[in-house]
Amino acid sequence: MWDKLCVSNFQSQKQTELNLSEGVNVIRGRSDSGKSSIIRAIRWLLSNKPSGFSFKSDWLKKKDDPTFVQVEKDGKIITRERGNIFNGYTIKDIKSQEGIVFEAMGSDVPNEVLGLLNLNEVNIQSQHDRYFLLQNSSGEVAKKLNKVVGLDIIDKTLSKINSIVNESNRQAVSTTNECVAKEQELRSYDGLDEIGEKINALDLLYDEIGEVERLITILETCISNIEQNTETLKDLDDWLEIESSFLILKEKVDKIIEVDNLIEVLETYIGNIESFELAIENWDEEVEDLQEKYSKLLMSLKVCPLCKQKIGGKRHARI
Secondary structure, three states: OOOEEEEEEEOOEEEEEEEOOOOOOOOOOOOOOOHHHHHHHHHHHHHOOOOOOOOEOOOOOOOOOOEEEEEEEOOEEEEEEEOOOOEEEEEEEOOOOOEEEEEOOOOOOOHHHHHHHOOOHHHOOOOOOOOOOOOOOHHHHHHHHHHHHOOHHHHHHHHHHHHHHHHHHHHHHHHHHHHHHHHHHHHOOOOHHHHHHHHHHHHHHHHHHHHHHHHHHHHHHHHHHHHHHHHHHHHHHHHHHHHHHHHHHHHHHHHHHHHHHHHHHHHHHHHHHHHHHHHHHHHHHHHHHHHHHHHHHHHHHOEOOOOOOEOOHHHHHHO
16 A cells, blocks of 8 residues: 655645555545645556646746655655656665666556556546446446456457457458459459460561561661672773773883883993993003103113113114
8 A cells, every 4th residue: 555645846736745544545625725636646646647747836936846746655665757857757765765767658657667556547536526336337337346356357358359350350341342343353354365365476476577677687788788799890890891901001011110120220331331431541541651651761771671682763762
């Protein structure tokens, strides 16, 4: 059971502490004294709802002061706190001061917190609620009792099974309708086999057309080559017509070239002869000079070097 409840800065509660006893605890007071705000604070602790911060108290003086609901139980302090610094649950051991912090849990309540609190809506009744079980229908009473003793799992299981069966039936009907629709749709394709055969025949024709186009391309290429070769042959025919004249001219040109070569050789010989003539003329002059010198030497000697006779009168004249 809960030993103590503390509510701080929650709606009309500035700082409230309640020491709780075993069994049923009743909060009473005059109207607008804050009884309902305490119940709402407990529900916020148990369900983490509402998720906003509309329950923030007007007693808050500082922006950093948090709103919190705190319960002491079995040596533990369970706190739900919200402020500018922290927003979450904490569990602290009173003796060791060690604790666990829970943040960023969305709208869920940590299982550790629920297990320690061990309390739910069945345990809470506000002044405007109907009397517990006394004003409920028999079905509602049975449901609550089943929930208390743990038999509500049977109802939940049956409800889930019924939901699964209903969903399965719905899917089966939908699937059946889809099958019927597909069968009707398939009837519109009864001629697909015949169409398929025609498509295959068209594919064969298409392949044949492709082969014919390929052959046409080859033929066009051959025709183009033949036309080019024809032009070449025409050029060769023209060449054959002038070939004989060309050969005669070529023979004459070859003779002219041969004559030109002979002329060049003769000119070379002539040049050499002229050089020899000049050399001979020079040699003649040198011979005459040598003869004159020889005569002068003989005259000066007055004795023939060959016969060793004196050179006089007639001999001198002969020399």
